[in-house]
Amino acid sequence: MKIGILTSGGDCPGLNAVIRGAVLKGIKIHGQEFVGFRDGWRGVVEGDIMDLPRQSVRGISKQGGTILGTSRTNPFEGDGGPEVIKAHLERMGIDAIIAIGGEGTLAAAKRLTDAGLKIVGVPKTVDNDLDATDYTFGFDTAVQIATEAIDRLRTTGESHHRCMIAEVMGRHVGWIALHAGMASGAHAILIPEQQVSIEQITEWVNEAHDRGRAPLVVVAEGFVPSHMESPHSERGMDTFGRPRLGGIADQLAPEIEARTGIETRATILGHIQRGGVPSGFDRVLATRLGMAAIDSVVEGRWGTMVSLAGTEIKHVGFEAALGNLKTVPPHRYEEAAILFG
Numbered sequence: 001m002k003i004g005i006l007t008s009g010g011d012c013p014g015l016n017a018v019i020r021g022a023v024l025k026g027i028k029i030h031g032q033e034f035v036g037f038r039d040g041w042r043g044v045v046e047g048d049i050m051d052l053p054r055q056s057v058r059g060i061s062k063q064g065g066t067i068l069g070t071s072r073t074n075p076f077e078g079d080g081g082p083e084v085i086k087a088h089l090e091r092m093g094i095d096a097i098i099a100i101g102g103e104g105t106l107a108a109a110k111r112l113t114d115a116g117l118k119i120v121g122v123p124k125t126v127d128n129d130l131d132a133t134d135y136t137f138g139f140d141t142a143v144q145i146a147t148e149a150i151d152r153l154r155t156t157g158e159s160h161h162r163c164m165i166a167e168v169m170g171r172h173v174g175w176i177a178l179h180a181g182m183a184s185g186a187h188a189i190l191i192p193e194q195q196v197s198i199e200q201i202t203e204w205v206n207e208a209h210d211r212g213r214a215p216l217v218v219v220a221e222g223f224v225p226s227h228m229e230s231p232h233s234e235r236g237m238d239t240f241g242r243p244r245l246g247g248i249a250d251q252l253a254p255e256i257e258a259r260t261g262i263e264t265r266a267t268i269l270g271h272i273q274r275g276g277v278p279s280g281f282d283r284v285l286a287t288r289l290g291m292a293a294i295d296s297v298v299e300g301r302w303g304t305m306v307s308l309a310g311t312e313i314k315h316v317g318f319e320a321a322l323g324n325l326k327t328v329p330p331h332r333y334e335e336a337a338i339l340f341g
Contacts, residue, residue: 001030001033001095001096001297002032002033002035002092002093002094002095003022003026003032003033003034003035003094003095003097003098003297004034004035004036004037004044004089004092004096004097004098005019005022005023005034005035005036005037005052005068005097005098005100006036006037006040006043006044006068006097006098006099006100006101007019007040007066007068007069007070007100007101007124008041008070008071008072008073008099008100008101008104008105008108009040009070009072009101009104009105009124009125010070010072010102010126010274011064011065011066011274012066012125012126012137012274013137013138013141013142013274013275013276013277013278013279013282014124014137014138014141014278014282014283014285014286015065015066015068015070015124015138015286016057016060016061016064016065016066016067016286017060017062017137017282017283017290018100018122018124018137018286018287018289018290018293019036019052019057019060019066019067019068019100019290020057020060020287020290021061021286021287021288021290021291021293022034022098022290022291022293022294023052023054023057023290024054024057024291025290025291025294026294027054029294030298032294032297034052034053035049035050035051035052036050036052036067036068037068037097038068038069039068039070039071039073040068040069040071040072040073040101041071041073041075041080041105041108042071042073043068043069044080044085044088044097045073045075045078045079045080045084045085045088046079046088047088047091049092049094050068061278061283061286062277062278062283063277064274064275064277064278065275072104074104074108075108075112076108076111082111082112082115082116082117085117089117095118096118096119096302097109097117097118097119097120098120098293098297099119099120099121099122100121100122100124101121101122101123101124102123102125102130103125103129103321103322103325106121106123106130106305106318107318107322109121109318110303110318110319110322113303113318114303117302118300118302119302119303120296120297120301120303120304120305120306121293121304121305121306121318121321122289122290122293122305123136123289123305123307123321124136124137124138125139126138126139126141126142126169126176126273126274127139127169127170127171127172127173127175127176128173128175128176128326129173129175129325129326129327130325130326131320131321131322131323131326132305132307132320132321132323133305133309133316133321134307134308134309134310135308136308137278137282137285137286138274138278138282139176139282140279140281140282140285141277141278141279142168142169142176142274143176143179143180143183144279145269145272145273145275145276146166146168146180146218146269146273147183149166149269149272150166150180150181150216150218151184153166153216153267154185154214154216157214157215157216157265158213158214160214160263161214161262161263162214162262162263162264162265163209163215163216163217163256163257163260163262163263163265164216164264164265165217165218165219165249165252165253165256165264165265165267166216166217166218166219166249166267166269167219167220167221167246167247167248167249167266167267167268167269167270168180168218168219168220168269168273169220169221169269169270169274170191170192170221170222170223171192171221171222171231171245172222173192173193173220173222173326173327173328174190174191174220174222174223174328174333175328176220177189177190177191177218177219177220177223178328178332178336180218181218181336182339184216184218185216185339186216186217186218186339186340187205187207187208187213187215187216187217187340188201188204188215188216188217188218188340188341189218189219189333189336189337189340190217190218190219190220190223190225191219191220191222191223191328191333192220192222192223192231193328193330194328194330194333195224195225196225196226197225197226197227198225198226198227198252198255198256198259201217201225201252201256202255202256202259202260203341204217204341205217205256205260205262206260206262207341208341209260209262215262217252217256219248219249221246221247221248222245222248223248225252231245231248246268247268249266249267249268250266250268252266253265253266288313289306289308289313292306292313292315293306295315296315301315303317303318304316304317304318305317305318305321307321
């Protein structure tokens with residue numbers, strides 16, 4: 001059996017570990033053959049592949065990024081579509097696809113599966129916002145990177161008696177902000193799930209400052225203050241028609257400084273959260289998911305993805321992951337808010 005693997009969407013620590021886990025198990029246990037599609041769905045639409053023999057995945061689980069490359073190509077636009085992809089797969093003798101990606105990737109995989117293609121999925125999102133899985137690989141690494149960066153910002157804030165704002169990833173959900181903020185002892189955490197007024201934010205900042213602390217605010221890029229109707233976006237749309245977010249920290253900093261009189265600086269961590277080597281947790285999780293994806297292929301579980309439930313790997317339908325975003329529940333935010341100010 002010949003299997004094609006793709007990585008699509010934003011890059012993420014742990015992608016290479018998924019590839020390695022799938023290839024090693026597929027070759028050692030089932031005698032399968034593997035190829036990789038270059039740059040996500042672009043490689044599928046254009047029939048652009050590379051061989052993935054066992055030696056090609058040697059030692060890659062500790063590498064960041066993806067050896068296959070990635071893109072945000074929509075397989076249904078331009079020269080794509082199910083019939084084009086089917087023709088490429090038949091010509092290259094590829095029997096099935098393992099698609100590693102987030103919501104957009106899995107939504108496309110579901111549409112292609114409904115059209116008759118044999119696809120299984122591996123969930124990937126740094127934001128940890130995919131439903132039907134407890135954690136996604138890359139999230140733990142992103143939290144560690146963000147926490148270390150915020151710890152560094154704190155020392156600068158304390159030295160200059162400033163308020164420091166750290167903007168982290170989180171388009172629709174605030175899991176990274178919540179975890180990194182709690183880990184670094186933030187005086188305020190602002191997430192998309194919870195609208196907060198600028199007055200409340202400045203109250204938390206003043207409380208911390210009055211105790212002799214340098215206020216620290218952690219904000220997710222998708223946070224919407226109560227005086228705004230939508231997330232801050234000034235960089236247009238991506239290929240899936242979603243606003244490119246980023247910059248809410250720069251909007252909040254002058255507001256906080258004007259209202260409190262405390263010198264305030266903003267730092268946007270951006271793509272640094274995606275880079276570098278994956279954490280040990282993410283390497284293990286990603287490897288297990290890659291190996292479980294081979295089980296899905298062997299068992300013909302088309303239209304499903306592998307997921308983490310507690311400590312066990314399960315198989316769930318694409319629709320379970322795409323039905324709802326996994327948002328931060330109110331009680332988790334209320335728990336963290338006890339520490340604010």
